[in-house]
Amino acid sequence: MDLDDDLWLQILQAGLESNNYPIVKEVYTRHIMAGFSNAKITLEEAVLSLISQSNKIFESMTSSLLMRVLHVLAMHGDTSLTMDLIESHFFHKVVAGGSALNKELCVRIIESHCYSTANGGTSFEEILDLIDVFAMKEVEGGIVSTDLFQAMNHKFANYKLSAGEAESLDSKVVKPKDRGGVLSLAKAATLYDFAVHSMEYAQRLHPRTQAIFIDCLLNYVATYLNHTGVVQTLSALHYANTSVVKELGTSSFNSILYSLSKSSSKRCALHYLKYMKSVGIKPSSQMYSWMIKCAMREHYEQPVLFFLWHYFQDHATLQGTMKQTVQDLPNRGLVGNFKTQLGNNNDALFDSLGxxxxxxxxxxxxxxxxxxxxxxxxxxxxxxxxxxxxxxT
Incomplete structure (x- = not known):
């Protein structure tokens, strides 16, 4: 099929906009990389500056457009084409005197392995090893856990039970509505064993790799399971390696407190507040908002005021999500009085509540x-x- 360049580009744009892997792959292999052996640039072609002779289309592709192609390939788990595009892109960049490995390309490589289904998919151990490679390198921009949340959530959601785990149908489920095997890690015992096994493997890896993995796991459990699941995960991490729990930072506590906000565990909210302050973590406005949402169960007045008092010890004014959180509080009782009188002298206001x-x-x-x-x-x-x-203490 002989199409002109403009039509190929229109087809590519349609594929990118709809995240259509077959279309993007077809345009990439048959048009963008036409003229290159196996749809990739060889070292010889790069070193001898033969790229423009092989394909003027590739030469005309902007980095941003190639990044969009790379994103679709990675999101559909095509590890082979993902690596081929990155290698080809970098051969070209290096020859042209451009930059080396950057954050976005590293993320795309990891994503492609998270989404891959070839030969049963990439194992968690292999993904941890891959993250570790980049954690130890000076990557421009630096990979952080939030870069991998979406891809790792997909990987966690598709965790395959062993034969023994699959037969254990009576295992307690962290979130009852997930009974039926939709989420394998919803089984309390499976979640615990998975976290222990993963951390035991990760202990030999770079501390940044461990921190990224823990953040990703807590984010997944907080998003798709519940607070009890988060506590179960923390318990497993503590069992596997007590020291990593002591190193948990703001990103991990964001996931923990987000899960808390969907629960009624007021006593746990208090404990998190006390612990964070004891280790020098100043709760953010968002964290206080989550704690207050948790406190809005049955008798809410005094626990809500307690968390509000602590909020104003850490923050001079209402900021971020706390503005909406306070606005949404009931207008009756002591909380209602507090809302109407909130001003510059908040210490006196709290004293007046009696x-x-x-x-x-x-x-x-x-x-x-x-x-x-x-x-x-x-x-x-x-x-x-x-x-x-x-x-x-």
Whole structure:
């Protein structure tokens, strides 16, 4: 089929806009890389500056357009073409005196392995090794855990149970609605064993690799499972390597507290607050917003005011998501009075409320109620684990 360059480009744009892998692959191999052996630039062609002689189309491709092609190939797990495009792109860049490996290309390489289904897919150990290669290199821009959340979420969601795990149908499920095998890691025992095994393997790798993997795992569990699942994961990490839990930073606690916001575990919220402050982590506005959302279960007045008081010890004014969080609080009772009088002298405002804002506020059973239920049994069960994982002296 003989098409002119403009039509090929229109087809490519349509494929990119719809994330259509077959179309993008067809245009890339048959048109963009036409004239190159096996749709890739050889070292000889790069060194001898034969690229323009082989294909003027490739020469005309902008880096941003090639990056979009690379993104589609990686998102569909085509590890072979992903690597071929990167190698070809870099041969060209190096010959032209351009830059070396950068963050975006490293991320695309890892993504392609996360999405790959060839031969059963890339193992988690292989992905950890790949992340480790880039963690130890000086990559322009630096890879951070959030760069890999989407791809790693896909990989975690498609985790394959062993024969023994698949037969264990009675295993407790972290999130009951996922019973039926939709998410293998929803099984509490499977999640625990997976986290332990992965961390035992990762102990020989670079600390940055360990931190990236932990952030990705906590983000997945917080997003697709629940707070009890996060505590189960933390328990496994603590068992496998106590020291890595002590090194958890803001990114990990963002995932932890996000999962908390969807639960009713008020006691756990208090423990997280105490622990973070004990290790020098200043809770952000978003973190306080999540803690307050957690506190909005049954008797909410005193726990909400307790977290608001701590918020204003750390932040002078309402910032970010806290503005909307406070605006959404009920307009009745002490919380309503607080909202209407919120101003410059907040210390005096808290004093005027007539209650002592201490830890007992978290479980106080006075004042108005919400319709959302407080599940005390789950809260106490998770708290018992957290007191071991995150000791507060």
């Amino acid at each position: 209650i002592e804002l201490n830890e007992n506020c978290i479980t106080a059973k006075s004042g108005p109620l919400t319709h959302s239920k407080y599940y005390e049994t789950y809260d106490l069960h998770d708290l018992a684990k957290l007191e071991t994982i995150f000791p507060v």
